[in-house]
Amino acid sequence: MNHQRLIPLEAMRGLAAIIVLVHHVLLGFSPYVSGLLPQARNANSFVGEWYFFLFNGTSSVTFFFTLSGFVLCWSYFNSGDKSDLLKAFFKRWPRLAGLVLITCLSSYLIFKLGFYYYEPASLISNSSWLLNFGCPTPYCTDGWAIRFEPSLLDAFTQGLTTFFTGNSTYNTNLWTMKLEFIGSIVVFLIAAFISLVLSFNYLVTASIIFLIWALSVNPYLVPFIAGIFLSAIVAKYKTKISLRFALSLLIVGVYLLSYLIPEKDFSWVTLIQYPSLIADNIRIIINTIASVLIIFSIMANDLIFNKINGRFFSFLGKLSFPLYLVHTLVICSISSFSYITMHHYGYKDELIFIITFLITLSSSIMVSLPLIYMDSFWLKKINKIASMHFNKTNPLIK
Numbered sequence: 001m002n003h004q005r006l007i008p009l010e011a012m013r014g015l016a017a018i019i020v021l022v023h024h025v026l027l028g029f030s031p032y033v034s035g036l037l038p039q040a041r042n043a044n045s046f047v048g049e050w051y052f053f054l055f056n057g058t059s060s061v062t063f064f065f066t067l068s069g070f071v072l073c074w075s076y077f078n079s080g081d082k083s084d085l086l087k088a089f090f091k092r093w094p095r096l097a098g099l100v101l102i103t104c105l106s107s108y109l110i111f112k113l114g115f116y117y118y119e120p121a122s123l124i125s126n127s128s129w130l131l132n133f134g135c136p137t138p139y140c141t142d143g144w145a146i147r148f149e150p151s152l153l154d155a156f157t158q159g160l161t162t163f164f165t166g167n168s169t170y171n172t173n174l175w176t177m178k179l180e181f182i183g184s185i186v187v188f189l190i191a192a193f194i195s196l197v198l199s200f201n202y203l204v205t206a207s208i209i210f211l212i213w214a215l216s217v218n219p220y221l222v223p224f225i226a227g228i229f230l231s232a233i234v235a236k237y238k239t240k241i242s243l244r245f246a247l248s249l250l251i252v253g254v255y256l257l258s259y260l261i262p263e264k265d266f267s268w269v270t271l272i273q274y275p276s277l278i279a280d281n282i283r284i285i286i287n288t289i290a291s292v293l294i295i296f297s298i299m300a301n302d303l304i305f306n307k308i309n310g311r312f313f314s315f316l317g318k319l320s321f322p323l324y325l326v327h328t329l330v331i332c333s334i335s336s337f338s339y340i341t342m343h344h345y346g347y348k349d350e351l352i353f354i355i356t357f358l359i360t361l362s363s364s365i366m367v368s369l370p371l372i373y374m375d376s377f378w379l380k381k382i383n384k385i386a387s388m389h390f391n392k393t394n395p396l397i398k
Helices: 007-029 057-071 074-079 082-113 118-125 152-165 172-197 203-217 219-237 243-256 264-271 282-299 302-307 311-344 349-389
Strands: none
Touching: 007 057, 007 118, 007 282, 007 311, 007 349, 057 172, 057 219, 057 282, 074 082, 074 172, 074 219, 082 152, 082 172, 082 311, 082 349, 118 311, 152 172, 172 203, 172 219, 172 311, 203 219, 219 282, 243 282, 243 302, 282 302, 311 349
16 A cells, blocks of 8 residues: 555545535525525524535535645645755645636636626525625625626736735636745644654644644634644554544544534534634634544545546545535536526526536536646646756765
8 A cells, every 4th residue: 555645535525515516506506405604594504504515615624724734744744855845845836826716817818708697696586695795794795796806917916916915806716826835834834843843753743732723823823734734644654543433533533523513413513612712713623623633534444545646536526626616616606507508497406406406516526627637737847847956966965
């Protein structure tokens, strides 16, 4: 088994991207079914149920961040080669920026051609999320997208700088990119600290200190830090657990990924009120614990690892980033147009939602396919440049 290639974990990223897509389809076309937004929630909403992980894109984002913390320095922790860490650091911005720039420019083109139909669709579905082009209040002013004036220069600039500014008006999914980039930098710095200063000692103590620091600075850094310390621990101890124990951890992890609010199957969370540093950030903490359990169960059991280590799972991993980037654009254009058309012809609401979901999934995958090849080409170029400048013969690395 080659644990240097983390195909099973990348496959989990692909599944998480699909859950984010489901999450957004529900937000856009059936907000009360999921109950993801406080203003679109009732007693029959799925939120709070044990199976909510199937629709909980919020916890999937936390999983993304935890996974990034784990995988970004996995090669360095296993090889001990400082050039691996420097290459990963050097590649991070251009690796992310390539596809992000393409989607921003594509969104600009869709705006200019008038192919976005999210506004009339939102009036039918009563979705504030869809009305705001995938950016819910209070994060965006209600109706901002209707007044938005696209600019080619602005789209180009945003595609390259959203990692520093957090601006995401052309693709509202990009709100995570600033967090992803900052989290990655923190991961690289802590990886160097773990290896060069701690020499992989005192990992538990150090993790507690850094996690408390993250909670006080920016809670979204918590999953990154949890991921990198889990990566260091797994790399150092190479712990193996039984299949029964691994499956138990996996089940608990999946259950905890369902958490969004302390209701129904998660009413027990209301008991966690102190200290306030934990209580105020309980969703991120619970979703991070869930992500750690899932990642560890996969890495610590060879049977599970090998079962999800095939070609299909490799494809899921390659699909994850393009799918995450394009699906909101698809929802606000093709899916919204289809949704409006089916309502015009009087289809039943349940059928409309099912067809809209299938159109969104299939169209997003089709749009993602060329981006997978573009991403692969771009990554090869970045790797080649990085290898030329950061290798063992470079005197700066010795």
